[in-house]
């Protein structure tokens with residue numbers, strides 16, 4: 001009996017069942033985590049919309065997204081490059097922490113929100129090279145009036161759903177994008 005079950009588990013269908021079972025457990029756990037977490041307080045309630053409306057490009061502030069693993073966040077001196085020339089900078093209550101950071105030479109302590117655990121291999125580069133846009137994964141950031149929130153839980157099921165969709169009908173790509181070792185070493 002045990003042997004039969006084991007044999008079935010090692011068959012292609014059995015492996016699929018194992019993955020689905022694992023996914024179910026993981027997604028329930030992640031949902032539980034997401035459900036009890038509210039977005040963290042940021043040093044400045046940063047309005048992406050005000051910047052997008054002034055044609056500031058995503059990659060101007062997050063240049064790493066094109067270059068490698070990490071997109072990075074702008075330093076106060078990068079903000080200041082524009083803001084020292086804007087009259088709103090002296091009067092805005094929202095910009096008080098930026099004025100302080102510049103005056104004291106201290107960083108702004110942004111709390112990361114878009115994140116996967118360390119044991120996951122994620123890199124922006126192949127995704128942008130494949131023609132995906134920021135909005136595909138981060139939602140309509142350009143219209144955010146308040147600090148960023150993930151539009152969906154960034155868990156394994158989410159990665160795999162897209163990898164499955166993008167590799168459908170291409171067995172070689174499917175093998176690469178669904179292989180455990182692609183995302184876990």
Ligand code: HEC
Nearest residue numbers: 044046047050054056074078079082088092093094095098
């Ligand atoms: C490329 C230029 C540029 C950069 C870089 C930039 N900003 Fe801005 N920011 C603007 C412009 C333009 C506005 C809109 C001003 C307006 O609507 O009158 C703005 C508006 C804002 C506002 C709204 C202020 C208010 O009271 O309504 C905040 C807050 C802000 N920026 C924070 C930041 C922070 C923090 C950084 C760095 C992480 C930053 N900005 C980087 C150009 C820039």
Ligand code: HEC
Nearest residue numbers: 046051056057058061110112113114134138141142147148
């Ligand atoms: C003027 C600079 C600026 C521009 C332009 C900008 N961002 Fe941001 N972005 C920030 C800052 C500052 C934060 C941290 C505050 C927050 O989480 O809202 C941030 C946070 C984020 C985060 C979450 C990061 C984390 O660690 O959780 C994502 C994702 C993001 N931006 C995507 C985008 C996209 C997509 C665009 C273009 C539509 C864009 N940003 C344009 C400054 C910018």
Ligand code: HEC
Nearest residue numbers: 058062065070071072114115116122127132133134136137
């Ligand atoms: C295929 C989905 C996907 C696309 C497309 C994508 N991102 Fe991300 N982004 C992620 C994931 C997943 C993370 C978490 C990465 C981590 O924890 O290492 C992330 C993290 C970030 C962060 C947080 C800081 C960092 O580097 O970890 C910023 C900022 C960001 N992305 C900006 C962008 C911008 C700007 C674009 C478009 C040029 C973009 N992303 C396109 C999935 C995506």
Ligand code: HEC
Nearest residue numbers: 116120121122126127130136154158159162163166182183
């Ligand atoms: C919206 C769709 C989408 C999402 C979401 C997505 N990916 Fe991808 N991913 C792709 C595409 C498309 C490729 C490139 C396929 C190709 O080579 O043509 C790719 C490639 C990769 C590669 C590189 C494979 C290689 O060796 O070239 C890794 C690693 C990866 N993704 C990890 C992740 C992880 C981890 C997540 C979730 C945190 C994720 N992806 C979420 C669409 C997505």
Ligand code: HEC
Nearest residue numbers: 019026116120155156157159160163177178179180182183
């Ligand atoms: C496209 C990328 C991707 C592929 C392929 C992938 N994973 Fe994951 N995996 C993730 C991400 C992202 C997480 C972290 C978020 C979460 O727990 O869902 C994760 C988490 C896990 C965890 C930890 C679960 C937990 O509760 O913390 C295990 C175990 C795991 N994966 C096993 C596997 C196995 C086995 C395979 C092959 C069948 C696989 N993964 C294929 C992206 C991937």
